[in-house]
Amino acid sequence: METESEPYVRLATLRQLHQVMADMNTARSLADTLQTVADGVVTGLGYELACVNLVRPDGDLVVAALAGNPAAEALITGRTGSRESWERRLSMGEHWGDLVFIPHTEGWVLDDDDVPQWYTDGPAPRFEDEWHPSDRLFAPMYTPDAHGGSGELIGVLSVDRPRNGRLPGAWGREALQMYAFQAAIAISNARLRANMQRALVRLEREQQALRASEESFRQAFEYAPSGMAIAEMGGDQHGRILRTNDALCRLLGRPASAMRRYSFSDLVHPEDIGTLLRTSAEGGRAELRLGRRDGTYVWVSLRNSVVADAADGPRFLLTHVEDIEERKRRELQLAHRASHDSLTGLPNSAELRARLSSRLCQRPTHAGALESMDAAFGHPAYDVNGHGFDFRPGTDALDGFDHHVHTVAPESEHDDGTKGLAVLFCDLDGFKSINDRFGHNAGDAVLIEVARRLSRQVRDGDTVARLGGDEFVVLADGLGRADAQDLAVRLRNEIIQPIRVDGRAMRVGASFGIGWAHCGMTADEVLKSADERMYVEKRSRPKQHRRAG
Numbered sequence: 001m002e003t004e005s006e007p008y009v010r011l012a013t014l015r016q017l018h019q020v021m022a023d024m025n026t027a028r029s030l031a032d033t034l035q036t037v038a039d040g041v042v043t044g045l046g047y048e049l050a051c052v053n054l055v056r057p058d059g060d061l062v063v064a065a066l067a068g069n070p071a072a073e074a075l076i077t078g079r080t081g082s083r084e085s086w087e088r089r090l091s092m093g094e095h096w097g098d099l100v101f102i103p104h105t106e107g108w109v110l111d112d113d114d115v116p117q118w119y120t121d122g123p124a125p126r127f128e129d130e131w132h133p134s135d136r137l138f139a140p141m142y143t144p145d146a147h148g149g150s151g152e153l154i155g156v157l158s159v160d161r162p163r164n165g166r167l168p169g170a171w172g173r174e175a176l177q178m179y180a181f182q183a184a185i186a187i188s189n190a191r192l193r194a195n196m197q198r199a200l201v202r203l204e205r206e207q208q209a210l211r212a213s214e215e216s217f218r219q220a221f222e223y224a225p226s227g228m229a230i231a232e233m234g235g236d237q238h239g240r241i242l243r244t245n246d247a248l249c250r251l252l253g254r255p256a257s258a259m260r261r262y263s264f265s266d267l268v269h270p271e272d273i274g275t276l277l278r279t280s281a282e283g284g285r286a287e288l289r290l291g292r293r294d295g296t297y298v299w300v301s302l303r304n305s306v307v308a309d310a311a312d313g314p315r316f317l318l319t320h321v322e323d324i325e326e327r328k329r330r331e332l333q334l335a336h337r338a339s340h341d342s343l344t345g346l347p348n349s350a351e352l353r354a355r356l357s358s359r360l361c362q363r364p365t366h367a368g369a370l371e372s373m374d375a376a377f378g379h380p381a382y383d384v385n386g387h388g389f390d391f392r393p394g395t396d397a398l399d400g401f402d403h404h405v406h407t408v409a410p411e412s413e414h415d416d417g418t419k420g421l422a423v424l425f426c427d428l429d430g431f432k433s434i435n436d437r438f439g440h441n442a443g444d445a446v447l448i449e450v451a452r453r454l455s456r457q458v459r460d461g462d463t464v465a466r467l468g469g470d471e472f473v474v475l476a477d478g479l480g481r482a483d484a485q486d487l488a489v490r491l492r493n494e495i496i497q498p499i500r501v502d503g504r505a506m507r508v509g510a511s512f513g514i515g516w517a518h519c520g521m522t523a524d525e526v527l528k529s530a531d532e533r534m535y536v537e538k539r540s541r542p543k544q545h546r547r548a549g
Contacts, residue, residue: 429509
């Protein structure tokens with residue numbers, strides 16, 4: 001039967017319990033919350049000792065907080081018990097709702113498991129409801145689920161010996177169970193706050209790192225000594241320039257505001273558009289020409305890379321543009337020197353042969369064609385009518401074997417209307433006497449002027465080359481025999497005009513031999529043919545004695 005003072009004691013206990021529950025939810029950290037939970041069991045519920053065993057990520061339980069007994073706190077705080085041992089404890093004894101009471105008559109079997117525990121000395125109980133020193137009482141703490149029931153186990157409250165020395169009654173059990181439920185909520189909230197705080201700290205660090213990275217990129221982009229640009233990638237505006245640095249604006253002579261109206265395809269030289277389109281976005285490289293504001297072009301090395309934002313959002317093209325104008329100029333100069341005569345600036349012998357060879361394919365002539373085709377097919381080569389194939393240059397017999405536009409030559413000594421590639425071999429007459437009388441400087445000046453006069457008389461696309469010494473060659477395509485003879489006359493008449501060197505008028509003559517190139521010949525064979533015709537012409541002309549100055 002309840003005594004007269006017990007309602008007042010309960011009321012005071014409830015007020016104190018309400019206060020410790022409020023303190024649990026206002027603790028600043030998870031560690032403070034756990035300690036507040038342990039302290040509340042002692043101060044609010046009246047137990048002499050309380051221990052908070054918290055479930056770790058690996059499932060085992062660690063002693064995270066202890067209150068009421070400094071000696072026990074030093075003994076077991078931070079120690080761990082296996083989940084298996086705890087599961088055995090929570091399945092034993094008497095179940096008072098969610099509470100688990102293991103009386104001293106059963107608890108002796110737990111003395112040797114790995115759960116951290118303390119030992120309390122004291123006399124044996126004299127009454128049936130007295131607390132024995134070896135009694136154990138556990139209050140499991142579960143996270144609340146969506147339906148208001150018990151969810152996942154997050155820890156266990158271990159309590160020892162109520163201050164009144166008696167086993168808790170119905171009200172005491174209900175109070176402890178309610179406290180464990182509220183403690184689970186407080187611990188879950190504290191964990192959530194701790195996780196949020198860690199996430200916020202991590203996010204802030206990431207944002208600081210991102211800001212630092214962006215600032216580093218901005219400075220590297222803006223102050224890079226070579227040109228840099230960012231362009232859109234994909235979509236309708238693919239390739240449109242979004243941002244440029246000062247170095248690129250200076251290189252192209254265009255302000256940043258104007259650059260945003262273009263893409264690189266708008267700025268590239270028309271001859272280099274194919275090179276730009278073949279340049280891949282991922283690490284693509286190309287050497288091409290970009291247009292300046294003044295209409296000129298500059299050679300650049302262009303290198304691409306793809307960048308994306310942190311969330312794999314829009315992808316952009318980062319383009320590095322390096323000025324290679326000086327290097328290209330040196331390369332072109334070296335290539336020009338290798339292929340052109342250093343004195344006259346005309347293509348040299350090697351370049352002449354290269355240009356001539358590019359027009360000639362090594363196809364069989366009529367004389368050897370049948371034998372080679374017989375060997376290839378294993379039987380005589382005939383067409384569908386039983387006639388032998390015609391392998392003369394310009395016929396269709398071999399046209400199916402390649403897509404080369406074959407070079408043909410007039411077959412008759414008279415102009416039959418056939419247009420071909422004329423090769424005019426020119427040898428200066430009387431040049432040696434100029435060298436002998438006036439020196440090599442005067443001879444060089446004559447050669448330079450002859451080269452200028454020859455170049456002035458030919459069409460765009462024709463080639464004037466210096467073969468060596470006082471020998472020149474002219475390649476003129478699309479001429480008939482009469483056209484080639486007229487050209488030779490015009491060139492000779494131009495050459496024989498007086499040439500003034502150091503105030504002196506000097507004259508040289510010129511002999512021309514006209515040869516014709518056609519497929520099946522080599523470049524040397526073509527040049528030899530023209531050279532031989534030139535000597536035939538020289539021998540057929542009457543000897544002339546002419547002074548050189």
